[in-house]
Structure formats: structure tokens, C-alpha cells
Amino acid sequence: MNAVPPIPLITLTSDFGTRDGYAGAMKGVIRSVAPEVRIEEITHHIPAGDIRAGAWALRTAVPFFPRGTVHVVVVDPGVGTDRHAIILQVDSQYLIGPDNGVFSWMIQEGTDVRAWKLSDDSWHPDQTSTTFHGRDLFAHAAALMVQEGELERVCGSELLPRWEDWAKNVEVKSGAEGDVVHVDQFGNVVTNLLVGDAGQEHLCVTAFDGGLKLCGVNRTYGDVDSGEALLLIGSHGFLEIAVSQGSASEAFGLKCGDQVKVELV
Amino acid sequence: MNAVPPIPLITLTSDFGTRDGYAGAMKGVIRSVAPEVRIEEITHHIPAGDIRAGAWALRTAVPFFPRGTVHVVVVDPGVGTDRHAIILQVDSQYLIGPDNGVFSWMIQEGTDVRAWKLSDDSWHPDQTSTTFHGRDLFAHAAALMVQEGELERVCGSELLPRWEDWAKNVEVKSGAEGDVVHVDQFGNVVTNLLVGDAGQEHLCVTAFDGGLKLCGVNRTYGDVDSGEALLLIGSHGFLEIAVSQGSASEAFGLKCGDQVKVELV
Amino acid sequence: MNAVPPIPLITLTSDFGTRDGYAGAMKGVIRSVAPEVRIEEITHHIPAGDIRAGAWALRTAVPFFPRGTVHVVVVDPGVGTDRHAIILQVDSQYLIGPDNGVFSWMIQEGTDVRAWKLSDDSWHPDQTSTTFHGRDLFAHAAALMVQEGELERVCGSELLPRWEDWAKNVEVKSGAEGDVVHVDQFGNVVTNLLVGDAGQEHLCVTAFDGGLKLCGVNRTYGDVDSGEALLLIGSHGFLEIAVSQGSASEAFGLKCGDQVKVELV
Numbered sequence: 001m002n003a004v005p006p007i008p009l010i011t012l013t014s015d016f017g018t019r020d021g022y023a024g025a026m027k028g029v030i031r032s033v034a035p036e037v038r039i040e041e042i043t044h045h046i047p048a049g050d051i052r053a054g055a056w057a058l059r060t061a062v063p064f065f066p067r068g069t070v071h072v073v074v075v076d077p078g079v080g081t082d083r084h085a086i087i088l089q090v091d092s093q094y095l096i097g098p099d100n101g102v103f104s105w106m107i108q109e110g111t112d113v114r115a116w117k118l119s120d121d122s123w124h125p126d127q128t129s130t131t132f133h134g135r136d137l138f139a140h141a142a143a144l145m146v147q148e149g150e151l152e153r154v155c156g157s158e159l160l161p162r163w164e165d166w167a168k169n170v171e172v173k174s175g176a177e178g179d180v181v182h183v184d185q186f187g188n189v190v191t192n193l194l195v196g197d198a199g200q201e202h203l204c205v206t207a208f209d210g211g212l213k214l215c216g217v218n219r220t221y222g223d224v225d226s227g228e229a230l231l232l233i234g235s236h237g238f239l240e241i242a243v244s245q246g247s248a249s250e251a252f253g254l255k256c257g258d259q260v261k262v263e264l265v
Numbered sequence: 266m267n268a269v270p271p272i273p274l275i276t277l278t279s280d281f282g283t284r285d286g287y288a289g290a291m292k293g294v295i296r297s298v299a300p301e302v303r304i305e306e307i308t309h310h311i312p313a314g315d316i317r318a319g320a321w322a323l324r325t326a327v328p329f330f331p332r333g334t335v336h337v338v339v340v341d342p343g344v345g346t347d348r349h350a351i352i353l354q355v356d357s358q359y360l361i362g363p364d365n366g367v368f369s370w371m372i373q374e375g376t377d378v379r380a381w382k383l384s385d386d387s388w389h390p391d392q393t394s395t396t397f398h399g400r401d402l403f404a405h406a407a408a409l410m411v412q413e414g415e416l417e418r419v420c421g422s423e424l425l426p427r428w429e430d431w432a433k434n435v436e437v438k439s440g441a442e443g444d445v446v447h448v449d450q451f452g453n454v455v456t457n458l459l460v461g462d463a464g465q466e467h468l469c470v471t472a473f474d475g476g477l478k479l480c481g482v483n484r485t486y487g488d489v490d491s492g493e494a495l496l497l498i499g500s501h502g503f504l505e506i507a508v509s510q511g512s513a514s515e516a517f518g519l520k521c522g523d524q525v526k527v528e529l530v
Numbered sequence: 531m532n533a534v535p536p537i538p539l540i541t542l543t544s545d546f547g548t549r550d551g552y553a554g555a556m557k558g559v560i561r562s563v564a565p566e567v568r569i570e571e572i573t574h575h576i577p578a579g580d581i582r583a584g585a586w587a588l589r590t591a592v593p594f595f596p597r598g599t600v601h602v603v604v605v606d607p608g609v610g611t612d613r614h615a616i617i618l619q620v621d622s623q624y625l626i627g628p629d630n631g632v633f634s635w636m637i638q639e640g641t642d643v644r645a646w647k648l649s650d651d652s653w654h655p656d657q658t659s660t661t662f663h664g665r666d667l668f669a670h671a672a673a674l675m676v677q678e679g680e681l682e683r684v685c686g687s688e689l690l691p692r693w694e695d696w697a698k699n700v701e702v703k704s705g706a707e708g709d710v711v712h713v714d715q716f717g718n719v720v721t722n723l724l725v726g727d728a729g730q731e732h733l734c735v736t737a738f739d740g741g742l743k744l745c746g747v748n749r750t751y752g753d754v755d756s757g758e759a760l761l762l763i764g765s766h767g768f769l770e771i772a773v774s775q776g777s778a779s780e781a782f783g784l785k786c787g788d789q790v791k792v793e794l795v
Contacts, residue, residue: 009561011554017310017450018283018548021325022500024276024307028329031274031305035331039305040561040569042554045547048451049510060551064558064665066565077510080485130485132500135329185547186578220610220660235552235662245579245607282575282715283548286590287765289541289572293594296539296570300596304570313716314775342775345750395750397765400594 008037008146011065013057014074014134015046022132026072026139029124033143042071049077051102052166052256056182056190058095059105060236065093070142073097074134085118085137087145087154088161094145096138099159104167117156166257169194172203172239176262180207180254181238187247189254193239193262204263205231205239212252214241215265221245273302273411276330278322279339279399280311287397291337291404294389298408307336314342316367317431317521321447321455323360324370325501330358335407338362339399350383350402352410352419353426359410361403364424369432382421431522434459437468437504441527445472445519446503452512454519458504458527469528470496470504477517479506480530486510538567538676541595543587544604544664545576552662556602556669559654563673572601579607581632582786585697586712586720588625589635590766595623600672603627604664615648615667617675617684618691624675626668629689634697647686696787699724702733702769706792710737710784711768717777719784723769723792734793735761735769742782744771745795751775 010030016022023044030039042061046054054075062071076098084099090110095103096118107113122141129136144150170178170192178193195203200217217239218230226245229252234240241248241260248254275295281287288309295304307326311319319340327336341363349364355375360368361383372378387406394401409415435443435457443458460468465482482504483495491510494517499505506513506525513519540560546552553574560569572591576584584605592601606628614629620640625633626648637643652671659666674680700708700722708723725733730747747769748760756775759782764770771778771790778784 009565011557013551013554018308019310020447020449021278021307021322021327022449024278024305024322024326025329025500027276027305027307028326028331028334031303031334032329032331035274035303038561040554040557041548042551042557043548045549057549057551057554061554061558062551064555064562066558066562069558069561078487081487129498129500131497131505135500182550184550184552222608222611232661233659235555235659235665240661283571283573284575284577285712285714286543286572286587286592287714289543289570289587289591290594290765292541292570292572293591293596293599296568296599297594297596300539300568343752346752394763394765396762396770400765 008034009040009066009069010037010142010146011040011042011069011071012044013042013046013054013071014044015048015050015054016044016074016134018044022134025135029135029139030143033140034147037143037146046075049075051075051100053182054102055105055167058103059109062093062095062106063109067092069093070145071095072134072138072142073102074138075102076100076133079133080130084159085133086115086159086161087118087141088115089113096142096145098133099162101162101164103161104164107161107163108167108169114158115161116158119154119156121153168192171196172262174262174264178260178262180256180258180260183249183254183256187243187249188234189241189248190234190236191239191241191260193260194237195233195239202264203231204265205241205260206263207241207252207254207258207260273299274305274331274334275302275407275411276305276307276334276336277309278307278311278319278336279309280313280315280319281309281339281399283309287399290400294400294404295408298405299412302408302411311340314340316340316365318447319367320370320432323368324374327358327360327371328374332357334358335410336360337399337403337407338367339403340367341365341398344398345395349424350398351380351424351426352383352406353380354378361407361410363398364427366427366429368426369429372426372428373432373434379423380426381423384419384421386418433457436461437527439527439529443525443527445521445523445525448514448519448521452508452514453499454506454513454517455499455501456504456506456525458525459502460498460504467529468496469530470506470525471528472517472519472523472525538564539570539596539599540567540672540676541570541572541599541601542574543572543576543584543601544574545578545580545584546574546604546664548574552664555665559665559669560673563670564677567673567676576605579605581605581630582696583712584632585635588633589639592623592625592636593639597622599623600675601625602664602668602672603632604668605632606630606663609663610660614689615663616645616689616691617648617671618645619643626672626675628663629692631692631694633691634694637691637693638697638699644688645691646688649684649686651683698722701726702792704792704794708790708792710786710788710790712786713779713784717773717779718764719771719778719782720764720766721769721771721790723790724767725763725769732794733761734795735771735790736793737782737784737788737790
């Protein structure tokens, strides 16, 4: 495991929403242990228990954070059961949370990936609930992690972290089959199709066994008229199906997990 | 009143939502007076004017913050009327906001509680609206509060803060009657019933005059099958009624204020 | 252009929502370039593509931030098209975003206003998407902007920024015609009518060609009974139509852009 992070920075990702005081409790725990740390929120609006959506939010945001950032992740429908609580090193960053697949995209994207169980010493000394590990274990471990001299306390035995096979890239070629991996809040439909050097003008994507077919890759939403559908390479680097000033998800009924196919014409 | 907080830290709790710039305006005021302070948000999504929900969010988050934290609370349907604007000391932390009952749970939980009216000197020098005390008074007073040498300016005369009798703990014993004090965003139904050393396997909770009856306390949500109801001791230390991977509130129509009863069998 | 901001502080305003990792990605970019900066969020819940709502949120929050604050604004339905990407100086603060009218209220309110195109050097060196300028250009430019010695890199040629004529104040006098400029989350209806020294008790506001008429200016919501409508001078300094403990927008069907008229009686 690497040295102490040069910049103490912790991010939070959860399905807690922002109506309750749960995210606040986590921030209080962190500030009590590590008063100087910076805390940034990625999101607390992952749909309740939606591990796949949590994994995707991490894929969207984590790569842009600096070396040594510690990301606390609490999408944890199995809290208190025998799923492991882990710390994951992905290249120069760390992620702390349940070993339930929520780190699948980070594992897929990482080059140097290792994982350890959180040690028993990671627990909040006064709080050891069975239903709120985000507060009592994950936030506390992250705060210890960024404190110089406390780093070693959080790592237990090494393990192989859980990886789900929906977290994979598919290279574009004729006949390639990919998936919708996310629908964002604008209704943009993100696939796991990665476009290489092949001519983009000859590329078609079909969904619903051909019921939807879009050909040619545009640069940006405004390249077509308002209300028209288009293909583009989104900000994740994947092919996206979009509707200019509208929702492709609503227009075509596409949702996470739906299959899409590539044709080169 | 204690000395200057050792770590300048201000939290925000309001019913402003996050669509408007109101929370941003408060943060601007704080940063203008106290540029070095840390600001953490507990929530801006308390239902509009819901004092009881605001009180509960504080109960959930405040205890985990470090000594000297100043919590700004703006759930204030009576803004501009003759309700007092106060600063409350609860043990080693401070809360600033309207004296409308929103501090009831903090008063209930605190050991050393004192309160003062905010002084006239607490007001923003250029902004004294009658409709946005969060910006012009509470945020400004909090920023003064964490600035060394400005502490004395915020405290006026001492008073007895308002406490509502829904903010009380009920010890579990046969025949005890408690209330639903909160429904969280997962639909978990939190009561004000505190379990002592009595055998948890003999404990039953009924609601709706017995229409709902659950017996035995589980450890965590995953201890029962998906969709099944259970009792557990939640992260607040109170008995909760939950449905594994579901919403107990929806399943049983339970809401804040509903009564629950204890049987020991 | 002024000197380096004395306090490195960046705010974020967008229509990204908080379900996706987009806001998180922007924060990561900023932290990677400028690890010491403070980041405050104004809002990520501007309705998708609603430039006018974005402009109003800035009007609500920006004036309260300290000198040298850099505000990143991403309400950008034309991302990747030929709309300019700009940096705006409004008195002692800076705003970075698309030149699509979203800065209209700030331009209206400012005394000393200048604008420049963002330079080609403002781009993230590794990320130059055509669909996420918030991450690859605006956040990156803001982070450069607050770093000493990097200031000059973000400013290209000067230009006249876009100003929309819905961003104007209307002085109250008999027969004056104003607009609803915002409906806030409480349902308060904010107009662009500015009340001067004229007697407020003689002032009436009508909407719907007289179908709604309210006379006399109250101090605060609690001055009338729950459910009753009132006029007051809101926290922006403009006349507002409100319903005590209710929503004036719902009660009267008023929305942004509707016309209101003044009578002095």
C-alpha cells in the first residue's frame, strides 16, 4: 500500500438521499477524526440499493480526482450481513465501502488494483451499529486513512474484490453487442461501446432488435434539430444515444441493461 | 459560554431545497465574514416548514460533529414574526436558528443546555430582510461566532428555549406507548422506543391497535427475506420497523406521529 | 483584469442534478489543479437547459460572495456548438460559463462588467470532449484562474457578453408593467418590480388582467393568516406575491414570464 495521501481529501457517494441527516452524520464523524480534511460529495442520490448505478457514478467522477483521494461509498443493501467491508486501491486512489460489486467499474478501469478487508480497528470506538456502517465503519476508516500514522490501522487481510461482468468495455466492430450501462438525468443513454479508429460515419447502432436504428456519429447535441435523435461519443468516451433538448430514454424506452448492437455499413 | 471553537466549522440545515440560490447566499455570507471556516451541509431538504422533521435531522447528525461546531438551522415558517432568534449551547456545540421547537431533540439529548437571544449586532450590516433571516441573521451570526474576538457580539439575554413534548425517549417495558418520530427516505419507521437490557426476543411492537404486530428484534435488514418486515435497533439507538429491501412506511401506512405500543411476551 | 483573487474560492451552478457523477467530476478536476481551493455549491438543480432559471440563481447567491470568488456556471444546452465560452468580470467577482444569456442578471446588476473568451489554454490537457465543457473547460479554467501565475492563461479576446432583456428591473409607479422572474421552491412568485419610497399601503399588483389583485405591502409571511395571499418585499428586494404557509404559484397559476401590473390607489 502506498504512502499517506499528499492531500487529505475524502469524497462521499451513497444512496442516502439528502432528506435525512445520514450524510451529515458521516461528515461529522470524518471531521471529528480529521478536522483538516477536505470533503467533497459525489452524490447521495444513487437509487436505493442500486449497486450498478453506484458503480457507474464512481466511473464518472473518480478518475478526475487527485492522487491519494479516499472515496467513501455506501450503496449497501447487505449492511450487517456477511458481505465484506473493504478498502480498494485503484492506481493512486482509494475506495472504501462494501464488497458487493459497487467497485466493478473501478476495477475494470484500473491498472494497479488491490483490496483488503477493513480491520477491526477501523470501527468508530463508540458506534458499532449493524445498520449504518457508512457512519460507524466506512467514514471512520476513511478519516483514519488520511491521518498520518493511522494508515496501517485500516487494512486487514488482502482479498480479491467482487467484480460484476456488466462492468466491461465492448469495442465497436460489426456485430458487436453492448449494453446500456446508464441513463443520465438528461435521459442520455450511455452504452459500453468504445469507438476506435474505424470510420464513424459508417457506424450504426440498433436497439430493440432493430426497432431503433441510428447511423453516423455526431459531435454534440446541437448538431441536430431539437427533438431529433443522434449518436455521439459521450464524455465517458462511450457511444451515447441522445435526443437534442430531449430524453432518449423516454423517447425510445431504453433503460440500464438493455442490449444494443453495432453494424458497420 | 465557552471559549472560541477550536476548529471553525459551520453546518447548514434548512428547508430551502437546492433549486434556488438561497443556500448559496448563506454560504456567500459566511465566506465573506469567515473565509477560513469549513462549511458542511446536513440537509436543505427538510419538508417546507416541517419543524419536527428538522429537529429529527439534527438529532441524527449533530452528535457526531466535533466540539465547537456551529450549526445553522433554518426551518422557519414564522420568519419575521415575534418568535425569537436564538443561539443554543448543547454541551460542546452551538446551534443558531429560530426558537420554534426545531431544537427540541437537541435539548432532550443534551446534558448542559443554555440559550440566548441573538443580539442586534448579529445582523448582516447591509441586509436586514424580514423574510430571509437565514441569510441576514443566522448565517451572519454563525460566521461572527467562529471568528475570534467576535464571539461576544452574538449573545443577547439568556432565555429558556422552546421544547416540544414529541421530543422524548420512551423506555421499553410492557404496555409502553411510543410514537413514530421519523420515516426515513428508505421508508424505515423510527420510533422513540429505547430498548434496555430486557430480552429482545420477547419484545413485540404493535401499531394500529394491533393491526400490525412484530415480535423479536433482528440485527439488520438482511436477516429476513426481501419484502419481509422486521424490528431492529436502528442507528439512532431506537426501535425501528423496517421491510427488507422495501418501505415499511408504505407497506403499513405508518407516518410521523403515529402511535406504537410495546408488549413483552 | 484584476489581480489574483485573495481567497481561492470557486462555486458551482449547473443543471446536472445530483444523481449522476457529473458534478463530482468537475470537483475532481478543480481539486487536481488547485488542491487548496474552497468549493461551494450554489445549485445543481437548475431545470435542464433553463437559462433564465440559472441566471436567477446567480442573482440570488453571487452578490453575497467575497471579492475574487470564481463562479462556474454550466447551464449549457448549446454545448459544443458555436456559442462562446467566456469569463466575465462583474465588479470584484468572476463568472465562467457559456455566453448564452445565463449571465444576464449579473450583467444587469453589475457596475463594472467586462468579458473575455476563454483561451485555448484553458482546456483540460487530457480531456476535450464536445459534450462536457463543464468538466473539460469551465471547471479547469476556474481552477487555473485561482492559481497564482495561471491567471493570464484563461483570458482570450474581449467581447460583449450576451444580455437578455428579461433581466431588467422595473420601478414601481402607477401603470408600470413587470414580469414574474422566478417561482421559488416555496411557490413564492418573485417579480422584477422594485419599490421605491412611494407609500406601500397604496400599492396594488394585478395579474391575469386583473383576475388577481393584491393591495398593500406586508412585512412577512406570518403577517396574514395561513392560506391567505399577500404582497411583500422579498429577500431580493423585489415585490413578491406569496401565500402564507402555501404556494402562491399553485394558488394563482403564476409562472416565470407572466406579466404583472402596478396600480397606485
